[in-house]
Amino acid sequence: MIPSQYVSELLLRHNxxxxxxxxxxxxxYAPAKIDWNRGVIAPPSKELLFNSHLIQSDGLFANYLANVRNISxxxxxxxxxxxxxxxxxxxxxGKRIEIEKVGILYKxxxxxxxxxQDRFFNLLLSSFGLKEVTFISEKEEKVTEQPVLKKVDLQEAIEAPEKVVAEEPKELNVIPIGTSIRKGNPVQEVPSDDEKIIPINTKKTKSGFGWKYLAAAAMVPFGFFAYWIPMKTDVLESGKIALADFNPFRTVPESVYSAEKLSDTGVAEELHYDWEELTKDLPREIEVFNYRFNENLYIPVRLIADEKTASTGQTETVVVSPQYSGNYHLIAGCFSSQENAENLVTxxxxxxxxxRILDVNKGLHRVTIxxxxxxSAAATEMNTFSSQGISTWVLKK
Incomplete structure (x- = not known):
């Protein structure tokens, strides 16, 4: 037969x-309870309920039993x-079934x-080792003092023993721990004549008296610099703060503009060429010229012939908008060499x-056709170029 302790072992770990x-x-889960009448605090526990309708096996008990008994x-x-x-x-x-540490079943x-349920065993693992705690009730109790003998001389006690009598017992008020002494019911001890009373210094200490003034004084420089630093320094623009910014008496020299002569390098070196000099060596069949504005930007310029000068054979070029415009570009090639990119463009x-050369990305010159x-329009045209033997891909920029 299965020992009933298996039931308590499983209920310790499962609900x-x-x-x-x-x-x-x-x-x-049952939280901690306080019994004011008994003066007892019970720890948290696990309350059990029995349901006779839960008869479908979930495999928990069978699996545990198979592991413990080493059976299938x-x-x-x-x-x-x-x-x-x-x-x-x-x-x-009509018998009662007693399950160890769980409880009793009966019909x-x-x-x-x-x-x-068994009330003497707690099935909640988190309350393991916790027991009921007793406390003193808030009700006041009166305790009668034990009778004591009067202090008499030993010789007198021997000669007249009838003088040795007990003093009358006195009633004492006992105040439980945790309660406060209420006004109108003080408990005082009357010292004897032989006891010397040493007064306790009852002068009130002004705890925390100066702290509020000290805190207020500390807030003054804090508030000043909270205004001074963002308004009188460039910390918001630079994102950096220096030790000199905390000096309100520091004078900052005014910015003076001084004109500087630009160097004749870079882009300015190309700006002195006129349009005729840039286009004089171009073949007549070229319709679009890629003007190099800087090292990363090329401006496409379409060359058209003026009807007035067509008879003379001279070509006048004007800057017009590119033949194609938009954010979807068909890239025909990428080259690390600018010369190779320009050869493909030509x-x-x-x-x-x-x-034209669209841009330079990570050192590669990207040529768009x-x-x-x-x-959708870019994808349609890409198929057209593919039928003509030109491989392209779409770049959104």
């Missing part, structure tokens, strides 16, 4: 335990069926199975495409 075919125990799961389920049949038989005979006259232009306003 629900089902005995297949018999019923289940359901636990819930099917054998463990068979043992649980025998346990349920035995307990049902005992209850039908009432109405036929309902009742359960009474080759594509000779074929009739408005190619066309730009579009939306992605």
């Amino acid at each position: 629900c335990l089902i005995i297949p075919g018999f019923g289940g125990f359901v636990a819930r 799961f099917e054998e463990a389920e068979q043992l649980l069926k025998e346990l349920a049949s035995d307990w049902k038989g005992q209850l039908s005979e 009432e006259t109405s036929g309902v199975i009742a359960f009474e 080759d594509l232009k000779n074929k009739g495409y408005a190619a 066309a730009s579009f306003e939306n992605q």
